[in-house]
Amino acid sequence: MSFQLKGRVVFFATNNINKFNEARKVLAEYKIAVGMIRVKTFEIQSESLEEIAVTSACAAFKKSNLPVIAEDAGLFIEALNGFPGPYAAYVYKAIGNKGILKLMENVENRKAKFQSVIAYCASERKLPLCFKGEVVGVITKEERRGNAGFGFDPIFEPLNGGGKTFAEMTVEEKNKYSHRASALRKFAEWYKGKR
């Protein structure tokens, strides 16, 4: 079956509905429609977000033959030598926010940053493109939840974010500060200009 895609549309290869919702709202600002495709991709064990995002995007494109973005993100805590880094999802599942707070007990330097890389792949002939976003902030002393957010959001407070953790913000608020929204905006600017 073939069909024509009207306007601008891209597919986000992810199994994380929260990431998809964040992306949907950011890309809507640019009038880019986004579909979610769940593709079993294998993530390579690498400490490079770019490498992981590119591999995922290319694998998803190969299987779907659709213009695809994939994302990889990491949380890098200065006092823990960058831990959990690109392994954030695994570490979250195993030890959660409580584990990170325990590692950070009596640690004065609370500096941390989230990084996101969006990779875009829509052709086997062209190299995939990467767009990076970053947000700096601090690890809080306790979890602070609201109605939104996921993963380490309840323990991450972005600089100049009004003292709220990502989890205490609405998706729209989080999108003003977040690494992912920043990477998505760079992608969107490029994507809008490309035709």
Add this chain to the structure above:
Amino acid sequence: MSFQLKGRVVFFATNNINKFNEARKVLAEYKIAVGMIRVKTFEIQSESLEEIAVTSACAAFKKSNLPVIAEDAGLFIEALNGFPGPYAAYVYKAIGNKGILKLMENVENRKAKFQSVIAYCASERKLPLCFKGEVVGVITKEERRGNAGFGFDPIFEPLNGGGKTFAEMTVEEKNKYSHRASALRKFAEWYKGKR
């Protein structure tokens, strides 16, 4: 250049000299000589030790055209939902033994196990073979170092190991108990029988 390998010889693709030394001593018991080859292999990000070991062994074989073993190991702590698991090397580099001990503060259940998978690859036509080893034990309350060991050895005390951590043992002693030695022995038994 081609040359004939006399007797039994296999190449261990690793960048860890400690692992190589453990392997050398175990395989010597079986009169199998082992060379070390440092090959830049990429490890896939997977929670399966088998998958990682197989991918590494196949990549090393492809580059060297030599009969190759590769290993992947993990430390699985029960109270931490299996953390750090297959990411042991990365986690060790970031938070070390002190990080694990902090996560285990006031945790009564100290049960943990090391697992090792040795993958053997010597042909593109044959599927690589895997050999597994495991050792159960406990996470100690503090680091106990001796003259040997590496990684998490100073905080892991195997069951029936005379109350010593792996780091308080000689390589020969550690090889009586360790996950890696156990996997290597299974490999050696098979390798000796195969011709």
